Amino acid sequence: MESSQDIQSNRIVIIGAGLGALYAALTLAPRPVVMISPDPLGQGASSAWAQGGVAAAMDVSDSPAAHARDTQRAGAGTVDAQVADLVTREAREHILDLTTLGAPFDRTADGSYVMSREAAHSYARVVRVKGDQAGAEIMRALIERLRETPSIQVIEGAMAEGLELSDGAVTGVRLASSAPSGSAPLVLRGQAVLMAGGGSAGLYAITTNPPRIRGQALGMAARAGAEIADAEFMQFHPTAMDVGEDPAPLATEALRGEGAILVNADGARFMLDEHPDAELAPRDVVARAIFAQSIAGKRPLLDTRAALGEAITTVFPAVSAACARNGIDPTQDPIPVAAAAHYHMGGIATDLDGKSSLPGLWACGECASTGLHGANRLASNGLLEALVYARRAAQDIARTLGPLKEATSVRLEFAPGGATTDPAHVAALRRAMTQNVGVVRDAAGLRAALSEIAALAATQPDCESFQNICTAATMIAAAALLREESRGAHERSDFPETLPALAHRSRLTWEAAKALRDSLCDASASDPETP
Structure with a gap:
């Protein structure tokens, strides 16, 4: 992809503006750092929408070891035990640091x-802020500190x-204006690139994620050749509010922690028959029960x-504000809920220091897959993982780069032009994902999704932003097709x-996923009766 400008900087480029x-x-x-934010700082990031809080063993009756055990149990056999131990041991330190x-x-x-x-x-x-305001309030505090830090430049x-490569290493990033009219692309090169651009749940028609969070970070990295791990594992939050909003407001899990119960239209408390922990069962269990109730009418x-x-x-x-907005009084009536795509356990495969398989590229937050979450993220481990790996990646970047270098401010001037999504x-892509790659999948639906995504991608081959979305959707559907079990x-x-034999993390490249997709499309074209 040719660009109209090529800008060299000594700054570390951070893609994203979440936690x-x-x-x-x-x-x-x-x-010196330059952060790339599509929206005004503090807006548009999933972190700011997080309601539950940060999981950490802060009480003397609790321990990091118990937290690690719960993490592994929820993750259904594919959690990296070393990562779980590391993250839960560091959790308390990050809570104290955030407090400071x-x-x-x-x-x-x-x-x-x-x-x-x-x-x-x-x-x-789970350490919380004002009940359900953890994400927004932590972000507000960090933004205040960031505004006081002269080494950090934010470009809104x-x-x-897209990522720029030289001899197989990431050297920079292709940027465009985030305005609806778009712009011609330009290249910003830096000393290192940290991908922190959010998850992929917005690829679904029913989601709790902000509108821009649609797998772009995963898609960019995959298209550049980075290895993607655990792409098939998309977490569906059981209790998104079923009120017709897009994205769906979240009825935080903390409500069930306080004793709220799930009932159906007949008044039956259906979780009692599903799991010994009833409403506090792992999210995948509750999400499937909610989905089954919805399908049954x-x-x-x-x-x-x-x-x-x-x-x-x-x-x-x-929660109260979302209820009021939709004419619901939760003190008098139950809140209608549905399972919604919420958090992607998969993402850019990283090591313990946040390094990806591509030299020059690190990743943290939801766009990364560290091995902490396995097949099912433990509640409120998402913000914790973002904190732990943001620091570890930053420290590793500093070690890799060596002595500090001075840097001037980056100036971007976008020119008209460029394709827009x-x-x-x-x-159409979001509908295909919800219908065929949702709470319950099968081979026929996954093949149909891959075929439809390929057809959609072909409509805008020169639009990088849309290709990123299609690539992320393809990676999720392909990985789901390849994992022939339920986990x-x-x-x-x-x-x-x-299946015990499949109790391991998945690894997939864009080339492999594309080859699988193309082979299915070729087979379907040659035999119209192929399912």
């Missing part, structure tokens, strides 16, 4: 952290579209009335058993 990006930039200080940076965690009268219990945790170990209104509902009553309005203001094509969040109706 991982902010924390890494602050960790790298005083090394100004994160206003909920505290008791004696100064202890208020801890919530969420699904599949054996202890109350720019969108990363028995509209699932989250009932907070007995557990919280009027307190929901003060303890969970984001057709919203109708994006909507964690990956449920195959045609392969319902969990």
Whole structure:
């Protein structure tokens, strides 16, 4: 892809502006950094929408070892034990660091952290802020610190579209204006590139993710040749609010931690028959139960009335606001809910220091796959993983680069031109993902999804942003087709058993996924009756 400008900088380029990006930039200080943010800082990132909090063993009755065990148990056999041990050991340190940076965690009268219990945790170990405001408040505190840090430059209104390589190493990033009109691309080169551009759940028609979070980071890295791990494992949040909004508002899991129950339109509490932990079962179990109720026409509902009553309005203001916006009074009526694509366990494969398989490229946050989450992320481990790997990646970048170099500010001037994504094509892709790569999958649906994604990609071959989305969707569908079992969040109706021989992480490259897709399309073209 030719660009109109080629800009050289001594700054470290961070793609993204969520929790991982902010924390890494602050960790790298005083090394010069330039952050690429499509939206005004603090807007558009999934981190700011996170309601639950950060999981960490802060109480004397709890321990990192217990946290690691819960993480592995939820992950259904594919969690990297070394990663789980490392992340849970470091968790307390990051909570204390965030407190120092100004994160206003909920505290008791004696100064202890208020801890919530969420699904599949054996202890109350989720540190929260104002009930359901953890993501937004932590982001606000970090942005304040970032604004005070002269080594960090933030470029708003720019969108990363592709990675530049030289001799197999990442040397920079292709950028375009994030305005609807787009722009001609330009290349920004830096000392290193840290990908922190968010997850892939927005590829689905029913999602809790912000509108821009549609797998672009994964797609960019895959197209450049990076190895992708665990792409088939998409977590569906059981209790997105089923009110017709896109994205769907989230009814945080902490509500169930406080005692809220799930019922259907007949008033039956259906989770009692599904799992010993009922509403606090692992997310994949609850999501499938919610999905089954929806498919059966028995509209699932989250009932907070007995557990919280009027307190929901003060303890969970984001949920209350979404209810009010949609004419629901949760103190009087249950909240309609549906399973929605929420968090991608898969992503750019990284090592313990956040390095990808491509020299010069590191990754952290939801776009990375570290091995912590396995087949099913433990509640509130997402923000924790972003913190741990943002710092580890930043420290490794600093070690790799050696002595600090001075850098001037980056100036970008976007010129008119460039292809823009057709919203109708994006909507069609999202429908295909929800219909065929959703809560329950089978081979026929996955093949249909791969064929439809390929057809959509062919409509805009020169639009990098759309190719990134299509690549990410292809990686997820291809990995799901290749895993012929059911495990964690990956449920195959045609392969319902969990197979011990497949208790390992998946690895896939774009070339391999594309070859699989093309072979299926060729077979379908030669034999119209091929399923």
